[in-house]
Amino acid sequence: MPHEIRLSPALEEGKLLTHALESVLKSYSFSSFSIGIRSNDAALKAAYREQLQQYVSAAPFWKSKKPVLDAPHVHVLLDVVLNAFVVDIFPQIIVGRYCKLQRGIAQTRHFCYQCKGRGKWNGKTCEICNGEKILTKDSVQELIAPFFVKAFSAKEILFHGAGREDVDVRMLGEGRPFALTIENPFVRKVDLRALEEKINEALQGKVELHALAFAAPDAVAKVTQAYHTKRYRALVHAEKPIALEKLHTHVGNKADVVQTTPIRVEKRRVMKERPHWVVLEKVVPKSAHEVEIFLQTSAGCYVKEFVSGDEGRSVPSIAEWLGIPCVCKELDVLAVEESERMF
Ligand SMILES: [Zn+2]
Structure with missing residues (x-):
């Protein structure tokens, strides 16, 4: 959402009052803009449009700014009806990829349900969150936000991930795509490479950002609506000794997996049976009861449930293949891969 500023009056005896407009916009560093006029009178509208265009092309303040039709940094509306300038400061969109190198970090802040x-x-004090109001201690969003707020002199940032991993799951490799909406930025020109380095140094061992880039507003939808196949490493713990050959027979094969909404997310999502696929790529024995597996999966496949079977909600599962109860003790996302159309 743009940050809106209303300046009134905008007109006096048919002449534009531009002093307040310039003095407010002076504190913003922006390079593109668009203008509009609202009036019920077509002739009046045309006259003011001409006056406004003359002002913008002549005033030194606007010299370095570029008029654009699409995705301006700032939109100035002369509202003749309200006798006001309505200024919209549009957010700056940044895209990039993040890695989460430590378990126990959420992607975004979660308020207590x-x-x-x-x-x-x-x-009384809420017993679910112990009065803390939030359920997450650390989140990628909260860890990186202060750096962007400071660099862009912004109000706040909104975080949009291309899906998310659980709090106890690491996000490794090249990271997961995300977009940031930087609300009401006073600064637009930021050296993203330097910012990236600064963040990565400060958050060493926790969170790492890569490939930060400026993007158009539609990048948010592109990031959040894309489907990605994934690669995982999972540490499987079994109740009884593992017969490795039972897994080896599946290595390299694409297995169709039917999953029903897991028990742990049932409260939040509608129950639905979904077709997925899993390729077991590699099996590395760790001990009699533990084996490390490497998987490639379809978008949205629940890996912890694929390991345990989730009481029959994931068919087949590692537990089913091994014929013994199993749990996923550790999980890492190794890669969030190219888009895959689900429908
Ligand atoms: Zn609570």
Whole structure:
């Protein structure tokens, strides 16, 4: 959403009052803009349009700014009806990829589902979040936000991931694509390479950002709506000794997997049976009860459930192949890969 500033009056005896407009916009460093006029009177509208265009082309303030039709940094609307300038400061969009090198970090901040972030429930301290209001200690979003807020002199940032991994899952390799909406930025020209280096140094061992780039507003939808196949490393723990040959027979084959919404996310999502696929790529024995497996999966496949079987909600599963109860003890996303059309 753009940040809106209203400046009134904009007109006096048919003449533009541009002093307040310039003094407000002076504090923003922006390079592109668009202008518009709202009036119920077509003739009046045309007259003001001419006056506004003359002003913009003559005033020194606008010399270095470029008028554009698409995705301006700033939109100035002369509202003749309200006798006001309505200025929209559009967010800056940044795209990139993030790695999460440590377990226990969420992707974004999660408010407590019981007290909805109030910290109190039924007049007492909420027992779900212990009055903390949020359920996550650290999140990628909160860890990186202060750097962007400072560099862009912005109000806040919104984080949009191309899907998400669980809090206890690491995101390794080249990272996961994300987009940031930087709200109400006073600064637009930022050296993203330098910012990336600064963030990576400060968050060493926790979070790493790569390939930061400026993007158009539609990048947010592109990032969040894309489907990606993934590669994983999972540490499987079995209740009984593992017969490795039972896994070896599946290595390299594309297995069709039917998954029902897992028990752990049932509260949040509608129950649905979905077709997925998994390729077991490599099996590395760790001990009699533990084996490390490397997988490639379709977008949205639940890997922890593919390991355990989730009480029959993932068919087949590693537990089914081995014929013994198993759990996924550790999980890492190794790659978020090229887009895959699901439908
Ligand atoms: Zn709570």
